[in-house]
Amino acid sequence: MATTSIQDKIDTKIAEIALFADSLPAVVTLHDMRTGCICWMSPRGLKDIGVSLKELRALNAEEYYSRFFNEEDAKDYVPKIFGFIQRNNDDEILTFLQQVRFKATKDWNWHMSSVRILMRDDEHKPLLLIVMSFPIDSMHHMTVKASRLLEENNFLRKNFQNFDKLSDREREVLRLLALGKSSIDTASELFISQHTVEAHRKNIRQKLNSNSYYELCQYARAFDLI
Structure with a gap:
């Protein structure tokens, strides 16, 4: 009933x-x-x-x-x-x-x-x-914004484990890299040596398994660094 x-x-x-x-x-x-x-x-x-x-x-x-x-x-x-x-x-x-x-x-x-x-x-x-x-x-x-958002969300899901390997300092370096900052500018902004910046960039590329500047920028956008 x-x-x-x-x-x-x-x-x-x-x-x-x-x-x-x-x-x-x-x-x-x-x-x-x-x-x-x-x-x-x-x-x-x-x-x-x-x-x-x-x-x-x-x-x-x-x-x-x-x-x-x-x-x-x-x-x-x-x-x-x-x-x-x-x-x-x-x-x-x-x-x-x-x-x-x-x-x-x-x-x-x-x-x-x-x-x-x-x-x-x-x-x-x-x-x-x-x-x-x-x-x-x-x-x-x-529709353009929605397509871009979908692309970023898909990228985030597929690459979360790689991004999670980065240290806080490496994420700062990645953010500045994606903003077009040179290693000299990055060193000055973070108060570290240029040699340290280059070491961080090398580690970032290894952890993210990418040498592509475009793809590194995708990481920065998808994970809200920029």
Whole structure:
């Protein structure tokens, strides 16, 4: 009886959202936290990704994300969503960038999505999550920034262990190197000898396994040294 009652409440909430969702400048998606699956998506979203609501409901969470979303940036925001759910905060809204693949094209389409808890069970646990996904025009400067952010996040994940080998002093030297400082300038700024700077630079290249100035700058950007 309790399960039916909860489902009735969910169906009522879906009906409420469905009345106006497709008039919004966003795709609305509802996640059933009992199963982790999608329980409803606005018609615009279903049309974009080319599936019926019945087909979408049959997918588990892993199938849903792997089929329609860029795996690389999902590695960044999916753990944040799990953390958001665990914090179980009524007032919190989580916003993130994601790339979605539409049926009509092989290209990724950038969206800015926001999620919040829409409904809870009798024990105050999250029951429904609502996600609103706003498309970002491909000509908009945000798509360039989002692509750059994704690239840096991917670089960070792949190279964290190498970067973690650097000492605090080596990170200072790397920062100044990425800023274009010469070994003489670096020595003066850090109050060390030029010979010591060169030794640090050699160690940095060995630990990061790179002699490329561009890649060393990637480390500095990805790990917020500059």
